[in-house]
Amino acid sequence: MQLTRVETRPAPGRPGGVRLVGEIAYGDGRREDLWYEVDESLAGSLSTSGNPWLAALLPLAATLGEPLSLCLPVDSLLLRGADEIGSIWRGWYPWLSAVAIDAPAAEERPPSTRTGAFFSGGVDSFHTILRRLQEPTLRPEELVFVRGFDLRLSRDAALRARRDRIRRIADSLGLGLAEIATNVKETRVAEADWNDLSHGAILASCGLALEGRYGVLLIASTFDYGHLHPIGSHPLTDPLLSTSATRVVHDGAAYSRCLKVEYLAGSEVALANLHVCWESGGDENCGDCEKCLRTMLMLELAGALDRASTFSVRRLDLDRVARILLRRERSYDTYYREISRWALRNGRLDVHRAIETSHRSSRIRRKAVDLAQSWKQKRVLWRAARRLRNWAVQGRPA
Amino acid sequence: MELTGIRTMEAPSPGRVRLVGDVRYDRGAPAAETFWYEVPEELAGGLSRTGNPWLACLLPIAAALGEPLRIRVPVDGLLLRGASEILAIWRAWYPRLRAIPLEADASAAPAGGTRSAAFFTGGVDSFYTALRHTPAPGSAGAVDELLTIGGLDIPLDREQAGSRRRERLRHAASLMGLGFSEIATNVKETRLREADWHDLSHGPGIVSAGLALEGRYRRLLIGSTKPYKSLQPLGSHPMTDPLLSTEGTRVVHDGASQGRGEKIAFISRFDVAMDALHVCYRGKDDANCGECEKCLRTLLWLELSGRRGACRTFSDAALDLRRVERIFLVPSLQPYYRELRRAAAGAARSDVVRAIDRSARRSTVRRQMVRLAEKLRDRRLLWRAARPLRRAALAGAVV
Numbered sequence: 001m002q003l004t005r006v007e008t009r010p011a012p013g014r015p016g017g018v019r020l021v022g023e024i025a026y027g028d029g030r031r032e033d034l035w036y037e038v039d040e041s042l043a044g045s046l047s048t049s050g051n052p053w054l055a056a057l058l059p060l061a062a063t064l065g066e067p068l069s070l071c072l073p074v075d076s077l078l079l080r081g082a083d084e085i086g087s088i089w090r091g092w093y094p095w096l097s098a099v100a101i102d103a104p105a106a107e108e109r110p111p112s113t114r115t116g117a118f119f120s121g122g123v124d125s126f127h128t129i130l131r132r133l134q135e136p137t138l139r140p141e142e143l144v145f146v147r148g149f150d151l152r153l154s155r156d157a158a159l160r161a162r163r164d165r166i167r168r169i170a171d172s173l174g175l176g177l178a179e180i181a182t183n184v185k186e187t188r189v190a191e192a193d194w195n196d197l198s199h200g201a202i203l204a205s206c207g208l209a210l211e212g213r214y215g216v217l218l219i220a221s222t223f224d225y226g227h228l229h230p231i232g233s234h235p236l237t238d239p240l241l242s243t244s245a246t247r248v249v250h251d252g253a254a255y256s257r258c259l260k261v262e263y264l265a266g267s268e269v270a271l272a273n274l275h276v277c278w279e280s281g282g283d284e285n286c287g288d289c290e291k292c293l294r295t296m297l298m299l300e301l302a303g304a305l306d307r308a309s310t311f312s313v314r315r316l317d318l319d320r321v322a323r324i325l326l327r328r329e330r331s332y333d334t335y336y337r338e339i340s341r342w343a344l345r346n347g348r349l350d351v352h353r354a355i356e357t358s359h360r361s362s363r364i365r366r367k368a369v370d371l372a373q374s375w376k377q378k379r380v381l382w383r384a385a386r387r388l389r390n391w392a393v394q395g396r397p398a
Numbered sequence: 399m400e401l402t403g404i405r406t407m408e409a410p411s412p413g414r415v416r417l418v419g420d421v422r423y424d425r426g427a428p429a430a431e432t433f434w435y436e437v438p439e440e441l442a443g444g445l446s447r448t449g450n451p452w453l454a455c456l457l458p459i460a461a462a463l464g465e466p467l468r469i470r471v472p473v474d475g476l477l478l479r480g481a482s483e484i485l486a487i488w489r490a491w492y493p494r495l496r497a498i499p500l501e502a503d504a505s506a507a508p509a510g511g512t513r514s515a516a517f518f519t520g521g522v523d524s525f526y527t528a529l530r531h532t533p534a535p536g537s538a539g540a541v542d543e544l545l546t547i548g549g550l551d552i553p554l555d556r557e558q559a560g561s562r563r564r565e566r567l568r569h570a571a572s573l574m575g576l577g578f579s580e581i582a583t584n585v586k587e588t589r590l591r592e593a594d595w596h597d598l599s600h601g602p603g604i605v606s607a608g609l610a611l612e613g614r615y616r617r618l619l620i621g622s623t624k625p626y627k628s629l630q631p632l633g634s635h636p637m638t639d640p641l642l643s644t645e646g647t648r649v650v651h652d653g654a655s656q657g658r659g660e661k662i663a664f665i666s667r668f669d670v671a672m673d674a675l676h677v678c679y680r681g682k683d684d685a686n687c688g689e690c691e692k693c694l695r696t697l698l699w700l701e702l703s704g705r706r707g708a709c710r711t712f713s714d715a716a717l718d719l720r721r722v723e724r725i726f727l728v729p730s731l732q733p734y735y736r737e738l739r740r741a742a743a744g745a746a747r748s749d750v751v752r753a754i755d756r757s758a759r760r761s762t763v764r765r766q767m768v769r770l771a772e773k774l775r776d777r778r779l780l781w782r783a784a785r786p787l788r789r790a791a792l793a794g795a796v797v
Contacts, residue, residue: 080539087655088636091626137475137504225490236626236637254486 001026001061002069003053008046011037018043020209022053024187027066032188036209037181045213049106050074055241056205058082058099059198059232060189062089065097073106081240088237089197092230111245112211116178117218118203119143120150121166121275123295124220127260128251130267132218133173138249140218142176143169146206148185150278161283162275169273178213180206193232200233204241204248211246221253227334228253258298258338265302272309287313290324290397294335297321297351301342321354325396326362368392399423399460400468401452406445415442417610419452423589424465431589435610436582444614448506449473454642455585455606457481458599458633461488462592464496472506480641487638488598491631510646514617515579517604518544519551520567520676522696523621526661527652529668531619532574541619543577547607550586551679563676563684570674581607594633601634605642605649612647622654628733629654658734659699659741666705675711688712691725691796695734698722698750702741722753726795727761767791
């Protein structure tokens with residue numbers, strides 16, 4: 001795959017917007033444009049190097065097994081880091097290919113000065129900015145909000161509502177806001193597994209698209225050091241997306257999810273604006289999906305659920321919690337074990353029992369799902385397979 | 399514990415200079431110690447004037463002792479953040495460790511130099527890193543020099559062995575077209591011994607010696623121990639080593655993309671490695687004993703690469719597979735032997751496969767007996783049986 005051409009153009013349909021557009025040619029002859037769009041006030045910071053393109057295309061090149069050639073020079077530190085990331089990914093996912101990267105080496109440029117923190121309004125990114133604002137180092141000066149990730153670009157109204165909310169958060173914390181839109185999830189780049197492989201690299205690519213602006217980019221950790229497993233944003237891989245002038249910092253892995261929520265419980269800004277839900281498709285939290293229920297459990301234990309105004313329901317339905325289907329045993333270890341212990345410590349036996357019921361019943365139901373899967377292709381059993389699967393999953397938050 | 403002050407002074411040996419740090423502990427004996435790093439006079443200009451090497455070196459001791467760490471000399475802000483992140487990683491890996499506060503003034507001016515160096519012991523990992531970074535065409539970018547540390551694997555009082563090894567490594571460096579520097583330290587004769595060298599301190603211990611020369615280096619490469627595909631908690635790790643970087647000196651954990659077999663296959667193509675390879679720490683000498691687990695493992699890889707005969711630092715005696723059968727595979731060794739077994743099976747070496755399988759079977763029994771002995775140790779009437787049981791479990795085992 002090849003980055004054949006990069007240019008800056010006015011953004012279509014958005015007066016005052018500027019697009020950094022790269023043309024990608026794939027091994028099968030197909031071509032497409034990948035772009036990053038910012039307000040013209042940020043246009044002076046747009047990248048003129050191959051750095052953001054390397055970060056964005058690396059996961060796809062590893063997935064497709066194609067060599068990656070870039071028409072623009074790439075920072076030597078990033079080039080070495082990309083090679084190392086490829087090795088780490090192959091250690092985690094042996095089916096991926098080694099990527100031969102061909103790009104001219106860029107001259108080192110002086111470090112940029114600003115610290116930006118990627119911000120989605122979720123637990124991890126809220127924790128990073130609120131904690132960093134209290135610490136003497138790596139204090140963010142502005143939030144970096146990426147449009148086009150969890151909400152599709154076509155969802156204009158929802159995106160506007162999200163952006164307005166994030167702008168209010170930035171204002172109330174005395175921070176700037178840099179907004180960048182990208183079509184990356186509408187291109188073939190989305191063929192690389194978002195969760196397992198690409199989300200850290202693509203987040204970094206959005207920051208590097210504004211590399212003239214940032215000396216440090218903070219990516220909030222997903223898992224804490226005690227629960228690390230292969231994932232697209234990881235303390236081993238994210239820092240390797242740094243360039244000589246822009247350091248990418250994976251922040252907050254010293255804190256578990258429960259500790260993060262407990263921290264947010266002390267912030268009215270966080271409680272009034274927390275957004276964790278991917279199911280609602282809007283700016284609210286549905287209060288019904290597994291992720292909402294999990295966050296509500298932690299808020300309840302932190303004594304803050306009644307103040308968390310972005311949840312459409314603020315009363316915990318423990319019957320529903322008990323019916324959560326944990327798709328993998330690891331989900332219990334990673335998320336729920338700690339919540340369950342926290343509940344015990346707080347004397348909330350009802351919460352503890354609901355979680356353990358979900359854990360026990362999920363084991364049985366996962367076996368049923370596996371069995372249904374194995375029956376699906378059998379001549380006589382396929383009808384039973386469907387019923388079995390429905391019994392196992394229907395009406396269960398997952 | 400506290401680093402109360404640092405100074406530079408003439409070393410007892412002529413023509414050498416010491417960077418000395420005074421350390422006071424909150425509890426335990428000795429209550430105070432002097433740590434030092436010693437270099438030839440011509441390197442003295444690169445010696446550190448900050449708290450950076452001391453923070454790296456004292457961090458594992460403070461974590462192991464559970465004592466707050468106070469560094470009374472300014473340190474680099476990036477390193478201070480990294481150190482606190484390393485503590486969080488260690489606590490996740492080893493829950494027995496307690497959270498400890500770090501107290502230091504992060505106002506040290508960036509102190510890095512202009513040169514790059516790879517730490518060099520003459521072992522497989524450091525030879526791999528060195529050979530990958532020679533000025534030869536096709537290398538991964540040359541380093542300026544190799545840096546060897548006296549006093550780590552060969553104790554300081556074994557002067558002759560240390561000096562023989564130093565000269566051998568210097569010669570190897572010149573054959574590879576690389577510069578050579580050496581630094582000696584007494585850190586392994588201090589209470590650093592109370593921090594597990596394997597699990598906790600060998601990365602920071604090695605890096606501290608590089609940072610003791612931080613005025614000289616902008617980049618320090620440390621050869622990886624485990625590959626990415628089988629990472630486990632360890633004193634030198636791709637997640638922790640880079641966190642020992644400062645604004646002026648970047649620490650790179652190098653070579654984790656390759657497993658031990660791939661590294662040995664690579665270095666065995668070079669005569670310089672076959673003439674100087676040193677992997678054995680059992681004899682605390684500059685020679686390979688050829689009998690310990692690490693020697694046998696290296697010999698097995700050389701055998702599978704078809705280069706055992708070419709390696710002149712092992713005696714000519716044939717590889718004794720009966721001895722391989724008696725290797726005690728503790729859990730941390732199992733990934734190495736799984737990799738070896740796969741390679742042996744691929745090379746149709748059923749004799750090697752059989753020997754490894756026997757070692758694995760015997761190790762299972764030995765491990766159960768050791769576990770039982772450990773349980774008995776704390777029981778009132780049974781503790782006397784624990785020691786003979788443990789002895790019996792490990793009888794004849796190669797460790």
